[in-house]
Amino acid sequence: MKMIRDNPVKSIGLLVVLIAISTGVLLVRRNFYGRYSASVVDMALGFTARNLCSCYFVQGRSENLCRENSEIDHLSPTLKIDSKNSAVTSHFLFWTAKARFQNEQGCILE
Amino acid sequence: MSRLLLILLFSGNAGAADLPWTDGTQKFAESKAEKIRVFEQETFDQPEQLAKDLKKDRKGGKRTEAVLIIKDGQLVYEKYDREMTGDTRHISWSMAKSVMSLLYGVALKEKKFALDDSICRFAEPPRRKLCEIKIRDVLQWATGLDWLEDYEKATNPLYSSVLNLLYGEGHRDMAKFVLGHELTGTPGKTWQYSSGDSILASHILTKMYAGENLQAVFREKIFKPIGVTKSLFETDPQGTIVAASYLQVTPYDLARIGLFVMNNGNWNGRQILESSWMEFAKTPSPAFIGQKDVKKIYYGGAHWWSNDWMAGKREKPTLAGLPPDTFFAMGHWGQYLIVVPSLKLIAIRMGDCRDGQVIAPKFAASVAKLVLQ
Numbered sequence: 073m074k075m076i077r078d079n080p081v082k083s084i085g086l087l088v089v090l091i092a093i094s095t096g097v098l099l100v101r102r103n104f105y106g107r108y109s110a111s112v113v114d115m116a117l118g119f120t121a122r123n124l125c126s127c128y129f130v131q132g133r134s135e136n137l138c139r140e141n142s143e144i145d146h147l148s149p150t151l152k153i154d155s156k157n158s159a160v161t162s163h164f165l166f167w168t169a170k171a172r173f174q175n176e177q178g179c180i181l182e
Numbered sequence: 183m184s185r186l187l188l189i190l191l192f193s194g195n196a197g198a199a200d201l202p203w204t205d206g207t208q209k210f211a212e213s214k215a216e217k218i219r220v221f222e223q224e225t226f227d228q229p230e231q232l233a234k235d236l237k238k239d240r241k242g243g244k245r246t247e248a249v250l251i252i253k254d255g256q257l258v259y260e261k262y263d264r265e266m267t268g269d270t271r272h273i274s275w276s277m278a279k280s281v282m283s284l285l286y287g288v289a290l291k292e293k294k295f296a297l298d299d300s301i302c303r304f305a306e307p308p309r310r311k312l313c314e315i316k317i318r319d320v321l322q323w324a325t326g327l328d329w330l331e332d333y334e335k336a337t338n339p340l341y342s343s344v345l346n347l348l349y350g351e352g353h354r355d356m357a358k359f360v361l362g363h364e365l366t367g368t369p370g371k372t373w374q375y376s377s378g379d380s381i382l383a384s385h386i387l388t389k390m391y392a393g394e395n396l397q398a399v400f401r402e403k404i405f406k407p408i409g410v411t412k413s414l415f416e417t418d419p420q421g422t423i424v425a426a427s428y429l430q431v432t433p434y435d436l437a438r439i440g441l442f443v444m445n446n447g448n449w450n451g452r453q454i455l456e457s458s459w460m461e462f463a464k465t466p467s468p469a470f471i472g473q474k475d476v477k478k479i480y481y482g483g484a485h486w487w488s489n490d491w492m493a494g495k496r497e498k499p500t501l502a503g504l505p506p507d508t509f510f511a512m513g514h515w516g517q518y519l520i521v522v523p524s525l526k527l528i529a530i531r532m533g534d535c536r537d538g539q540v541i542a543p544k545f546a547a548s549v550a551k552l553v554l555q
Contacts, residue, residue: 110350112340118349119334123273126416130430131271137264141534143241144334169349176397178416178430181353 116147117169118181121162124151125171125179129158200409201434202441206256214552218259221552225249225531225545226263241536246516248272248433248532252441253553255526264534266433269412272532274429274436275513278415279380281439282425283321283463283485285387287447287455288403294390297321297462301382304389307361315369320383321484324469326367327360329378333514344377348427356418356426357385373469375482377426383485384425396423408442408449410435427514433530436519440528443486443509444521464509466494479543486511501543503550516540520549527553 120142127138139151149164158173170182211218227235227243235242247266251259260268274281289295295303295317302313315325332342339345343363346352352359360378367374384396391399397415400423405413413435416428431439442448443463447455463484470482471494480487481494489508491499501508504522511519516535520542521528529549533540 107341108343108346108351110340110346115339115345115349118353122349126273126428126430130414130416131273133265133270176414177421178414178428180417180419181349182419 111167113147113164113167114169116144117149117162117164117167120144120149120151121160121169121171122179122181124153124162125160125173128153128160129173130178201257202409202438203252203255203257206253206258207260210256210258217552217555221259221548222261224548226261235537235539239537243535243537244516244533244540245535246531246533246540248530250433250437250528250530251549251553252437252528253526257437258553260433262433266532268434269432271412271414271430271432273427273513273517274431274511275427275515275517276377276380277431277436277511277513277517277519278425278427278429279377279383280463280486280511280519281429281431282380282384282387282415282423284404284439284443284447284455284459285400286317286321286383287459287463289387289390290459291454291456295386301386304386305357305361305382309364311365312361314365317383317386318484319369319469320379320386321463322370322373322467322469323375323379323482323485324367324370324373324467325376325379325382326365326369326372327363327376327378327382328366329363329374329376331374331376331378344426347377347381348424353418355420355422356381356424357388357420357422360385371469371472373467373473373482375480380426380485381422381424384423388422396421404442404454405435407452407454408438410438433532436530436532437528440519440521440530444523444526444528464488464490466490471495480512483509501546501550503547503554508546510542512542516545518542518545520546525554529553 124138124142127133127141128135147164149162152161160171162169171179172182173179226246232243247264248262266272297318299317300313301315301317301320319325330341330343336342347356347359360381388396413429413431415423416430417423443460446460463486465483466481466488467483479500481496481500487510488494489499489501489504490506492506505524507524508520508522510521516531516533518531531545
């Protein structure tokens with residue numbers, strides 16, 4: 073408490089850094105119980121890439137509808153369809169997920 | 183290669199002449215015009231209600247994309263939306279579990295396994311304790327594996343076993359991911375609906391048919407004989423069929439599967455599944471009956487769901503208005519294949535309902551009002 077009174081700016085700065093680190097840990101790495109290693113962003117991008125790939129290449133529905141079907145709450149990744157290589161990438165900041173259409177195997181999340 | 187060419191290459195070419203039903207839609211529409219109007223209000227989005235739904239949730243609405251009803255060998259109703267047709271593939275989500283499990287009916291007939299075999303006859307879990315699990319337990323969602331089947335609206339999706347299976351830590355080798363879980367329940371006694379158990383079931387099939395491509399096995403032993411030509415299972419990078427979720431199936435192909443299981447796994451006089459298989463598949467399992475949570479409204483059989491509340495020792499049917507011999511497959515966001523042998527009725531719904539307003543009991547009630555009253 074004395075430290076906060078004496079150095080309010082420094083204390084607030086420290087608090088902000090602690091919150092940022094905790095949030096980063098939550099987003100990037102293991103959850104608090106250490107059960108699985110994927111982050112929320114990993115899974116979100118995986119879903120969007122895979123869903124768009126299947127909708128577009130396997131189901132053959134329009135790009136507009138497939139993009140709409142692949143939207144998720146709280147995150148807006150950049151989705152790219154590579155028709156030449158039959159693949160979809162989903163990208164957000166430093167994370168990328170890719171799904172590829174492989175004929176009779178359908179779309180596979182790499 | 184162009185997308186259109188790819189789709190055509192891997193699609194079948196069954197035309198109207200190959201359909202195992204006659205077209206009764208016109209006669210039905212003439213005799214049930216008012217009931218159809220009510221049914222469509224209940225089943226498909228209506229502009230005024232949709233506007234309200236979208237204010238609450240940007241993906242609100244029923245988002246029904248396909249409904250198909252077959253009665254007494256006649257297609258009596260079909261309607262499509264959002265680019266769907268009877269021949270367009272749609273994700274099955276967990277209906278894939280039920281369809282995958284049909285291959286066990288073939289494998290049993292071929293004497294490839296016994297229900298009380300340990301999974302270790304085929305799988306190699308890292309912990310020997312998992313060898314206590316029998317194939318029967320896997321099929322009845324009673325392995326006892328430590329699994330959390332929570333979806334995207336979970337309090338914390340990071341803890342979800344199924345989300346990690348499909349998109350997170352497990353997506354590159356789903357069988358290994360599932361087998362890496364600990365045994366915290368009692369095999370055969372601890373019931374929990376689990377995508378992990380279904381992946382394990384798929385993995386065991388891969389081992390049972392070792393040396394063969396499992397998708398090709400499905401095509402040869404089930405899909406081709408019953409005329410399913412456009413649908414396909416998707417896999418993980420190891421080739422394990424993602425039987426938890428990823429069957430890309432057309433409404434017409436799903437209707438064929440419905441007719442097949444309604445007829446006890448017999449198609450045009452040929453018994454494809456072991457004759458006792460569907461009875462086993464659609465009967466509430468002992469593990470389900472024995473669980474303490476009697477509020478569960480969906481009665482689990484062996485990878486199919488039962489409406490037989492008496493056999494399930496529950497107070498009422500899941501699907502009110504339909505008889506106890508009804509059984510069904512269902513998937514996330516409102517995918518249903520409902521089969522009623524005593525009424526020769528099949529009802530299918532496919533869509534993308536994200537706000538939870540479409541549920542099997544409501545859809546079944548609407549179908550019952552339309553067809554049976």
